[in-house]
Amino acid sequence: MSKPVSSLVASFFVIALCLGSVPNLSHAETSSEDVQPPASAPSPEPEVVMEGSKPVEKASQESAQATEKTRKSAAEPDEAIPAEEIVVTANRRASSWKDAGAMVSVIEKEDIEHSPAKTLDEFLVRVPSVSYKRTHIAECGPGREITLRGISEQKRTLILVDGIPMNEVNGAVNWSMIPKESVERIEIVRGPMSALYGSGAMGGVIHIITKKPKKPNETMLKGGYGSLSTTTAALLQRGKFDKVGYSVGGSLYHSNGYVQAKPEQDYHVKNRRTDVSLNGSLFVEPDDKSLLTLGLNYVNEDYSRGLRKTDQRNATTAFRLAYEREMADDANLSAAIFMQKVERNVVLSARPDYKTMDHTEYSDSVKYGQVFQTDFKVADFNRITVGVDSSYFTMDKHNEYDTSDREGKAKGNQLLSSIFAQDEMTFKTGKHKFLLTPGFRLDYVRSGDGQNVDTDPAPFEPLDEKYQDRSWIAINPKLAFVYRYDRWTTLRASAGRSFAAPTLFELYTVFTRGPMQTFSNPELDPERAWSSEIGWDQWYLKNLYSRVTAYYTFGENFIGSRKINDNQYEMANITKIQVMGVDTELHFDINPMWSVYGGYTFNYSKILEDEGDSTNEGNMMPFEPKHRARVGVVFQYLEWIVADFSARYEGERYTDLGNSEDTRLKDYVLLDLTLSGKIVEQVRWTLVAENLLNKRYAVYSVPSETSEAPGLLVSGSVTLEF
Numbered sequence: 001m002s003k004p005v006s007s008l009v010a011s012f013f014v015i016a017l018c019l020g021s022v023p024n025l026s027h028a029e030t031s032s033e034d035v036q037p038p039a040s041a042p043s044p045e046p047e048v049v050m051e052g053s054k055p056v057e058k059a060s061q062e063s064a065q066a067t068e069k070t071r072k073s074a075a076e077p078d079e080a081i082p083a084e085e086i087v088v089t090a091n092r093r094a095s096s097w098k099d100a101g102a103m104v105s106v107i108e109k110e111d112i113e114h115s116p117a118k119t120l121d122e123f124l125v126r127v128p129s130v131s132y133k134r135t136h137i138a139e140c141g142p143g144r145e146i147t148l149r150g151i152s153e154q155k156r157t158l159i160l161v162d163g164i165p166m167n168e169v170n171g172a173v174n175w176s177m178i179p180k181e182s183v184e185r186i187e188i189v190r191g192p193m194s195a196l197y198g199s200g201a202m203g204g205v206i207h208i209i210t211k212k213p214k215k216p217n218e219t220m221l222k223g224g225y226g227s228l229s230t231t232t233a234a235l236l237q238r239g240k241f242d243k244v245g246y247s248v249g250g251s252l253y254h255s256n257g258y259v260q261a262k263p264e265q266d267y268h269v270k271n272r273r274t275d276v277s278l279n280g281s282l283f284v285e286p287d288d289k290s291l292l293t294l295g296l297n298y299v300n301e302d303y304s305r306g307l308r309k310t311d312q313r314n315a316t317t318a319f320r321l322a323y324e325r326e327m328a329d330d331a332n333l334s335a336a337i338f339m340q341k342v343e344r345n346v347v348l349s350a351r352p353d354y355k356t357m358d359h360t361e362y363s364d365s366v367k368y369g370q371v372f373q374t375d376f377k378v379a380d381f382n383r384i385t386v387g388v389d390s391s392y393f394t395m396d397k398h399n400e401y402d403t404s405d406r407e408g409k410a411k412g413n414q415l416l417s418s419i420f421a422q423d424e425m426t427f428k429t430g431k432h433k434f435l436l437t438p439g440f441r442l443d444y445v446r447s448g449d450g451q452n453v454d455t456d457p458a459p460f461e462p463l464d465e466k467y468q469d470r471s472w473i474a475i476n477p478k479l480a481f482v483y484r485y486d487r488w489t490t491l492r493a494s495a496g497r498s499f500a501a502p503t504l505f506e507l508y509t510v511f512t513r514g515p516m517q518t519f520s521n522p523e524l525d526p527e528r529a530w531s532s533e534i535g536w537d538q539w540y541l542k543n544l545y546s547r548v549t550a551y552y553t554f555g556e557n558f559i560g561s562r563k564i565n566d567n568q569y570e571m572a573n574i575t576k577i578q579v580m581g582v583d584t585e586l587h588f589d590i591n592p593m594w595s596v597y598g599g600y601t602f603n604y605s606k607i608l609e610d611e612g613d614s615t616n617e618g619n620m621m622p623f624e625p626k627h628r629a630r631v632g633v634v635f636q637y638l639e640w641i642v643a644d645f646s647a648r649y650e651g652e653r654y655t656d657l658g659n660s661e662d663t664r665l666k667d668y669v670l671l672d673l674t675l676s677g678k679i680v681e682q683v684r685w686t687l688v689a690e691n692l693l694n695k696r697y698a699v700y701s702v703p704s705e706t707s708e709a710p711g712l713l714v715s716g717s718v719t720l721e722f
Contacts, residue, residue: 109185216240258271
């Protein structure tokens with residue numbers, strides 16, 4: 001890391017810690033609970049329940065709140081109180097983010113709209129604690145992985161859209177299915193969430209909540225153009241009539257791309273890309289306390305993989321049917337069924353010169369799932385959440401070869417079935433509030449009907465194997481404790497166990513991309529980990545706060561790709577790994593025109609023990625840098641112009657377990673500038689300059705080549721809303 005960047009990161013970290021140790025600036029003079037609170041003291045917090053898909057205050061509490069407001073003196077304005085943001089992810093129900101036993105970040109639609117990112121995954125990389133791996137800058141699926149808490153691989157971070165899991169059979173997420181323009185907000189919960197969400201939530205949960213109709217007619221049209229001949233377009237139409245609402249939309253993304261491989265060879269081509277997505281939802285309110293939602297999403301992707309005669313096409317369809325109801329006696333019920341089908345065709349040319357066709361991979365996978373849960377009070381201080389969920393995956397993959405009679409295929413299925421329970425206990429004394437939240441989840445996983453056939457995998461022996469069914473049971477407990485000294489200071493701690501079963505692709509398939517070939521391993525064991533964290537959130541004014549969280553994870557049997565030779569790898573369990581680090585955030589709205597923000601993450605993901613290859617012991621886990629930071633300043637003049645200038649730092653990282661120097665990715669600093677505003681009330685414009693320093697940094701590396709970012713990117717868009 002360069003000295004200027006080291007100083008910047010160190011300074012921010014010290015400032016955040018120092019601010020956390022200063023007495024509460026806004027009410028430090030008040031020491032007795034019997035004295036009337038000052039202007040910045042909090043009001044009693046309302047209890048929140050769910051009506052439809054939005055948190056609302058119960059009608060029976062409105063009069064109590066009105067009485068409380070009347071009781072307060074004129075010196076106690078509500079606007080002096082720090083916001084009680086309501087989140088639905090941390091506890092699988094609506095609750096204050098300050099009551100969560102984990103570090104929760106909420107990103108509102110305005111932040112998403114003002115960002116330079118064209119797609120949602122590009123936006124999430126701007127969050128300091130988020131890790132981002134991509135093999136090419138314009139690639140989907142496994143090439144774009146968003147992970148949390150230094151725990152690599154997308155399969156270990158759960159992605160939800162309106163409560164429905166989006167991770168595919170192999171753990172990947174199709175980010176093209178989630179148009180940025182349709183997002184209302186994003187909730188990011190860091191840390192192990194397996195006790196509530198099961199296999200796949202080892203690093204945390206990212207919950208994307210989409211926009212709902214509020215008026216009879218809401219129309220959004222957007223068009224944009226930028227570097228690399230990139231064209232974007234989106235249409236979103238919503239409406240609500242009495243008890244029925246709807247939302248339909250579509251988006252287009254096309255880029256001519258660029259040659260990302262260095263050193264460039266005559267077989268390298270531009271990584272052009274075209275995505276088309278369609279989505280629709282129907283909302284029905286049978287009565288004032290329930291909501292029925294029917295949703296359908298479809299996306300078609302067509303892109304080059306940067307090699308001559310190589311192309312990939314994906315078609316993904318997702319369906320969901322969900323029901324939510326507010327029951328009597330302050331209880332809530334929700335249920336959903338969902339389906340996701342992925343059809344992937346990959347045309348691959350022959351190594352090493354890629355002049356002729358080699359084979360085409362046809363891969364079909366389907367996921368079916370259901371979730372049912374309810375939460376209810378058993379006492380004034382005690383709320384229980386219980387539920388069951390399950391999913392069933394199928395995979396069918398086969399290859400058709402152009403130059404031989406070689407046959408290759410793989411298939412299998414996997415069942416995950418779970419029950420979970422959580423007890424939230426709340427105790428109050430004066431201005432102090434204590435929350436104790438124990439929970440557990442029982443998971444049963446069975447992988448069956450596994451088969452792998454390859455009649456000519458030269459130089460290896462022909463393969464025709466049918467594998468025995470395998471099953472695993474895991475009990476994942478968690479305990480969280482939160483102490484809210486008052487509205488301004490929150491301390492939290494948690495510890496829990498996580499579990500992740502090997503995916504069907506890791507168990508049964510052979511994966512070929514460019515010069516790389518990765519073999520499956522049917523003998524893989526599940527991953528298990530114990531994690532803990534302790535955090536401190538401090539508000540000094542309503543619009544000035546800092547957050548510091550330290551975390552630690554000890555994992556066993558983590559699955560990674562172990563090197564066989566320069567271009568071949570095999571999936572294998574790593575005996576023991578260790579992840580530890582610190583997350584920090586600082587945010588200050590100076591006045592209505594100016595605000596500053598920053599975040600820094602120190603993360604150390606290390607291999608403690610590897611029985612398969614002891615030379616890996618002490619190495620860093622792939623794609624997890626030690627240092628990541630972002631700082632920025634926002635200027636806003638009414639609604640007519642918003643300027644967001646930010647700097648991002650990404651530390652050096654490795655791409656393999658062996659930490660090979662020829663595949664090490666160097667650190668870099670990026671500067672981004674976004675200008676946006678309104679021409680008239682219905683028309684909004686955006687002008688974006690990414691990577692102002694024109695930094696040609698590496699995003700992926702293998703011994704034979706490196707994928708490099710394109711440098712400065714400039715784009716603009718116009719949005720019409722009426």
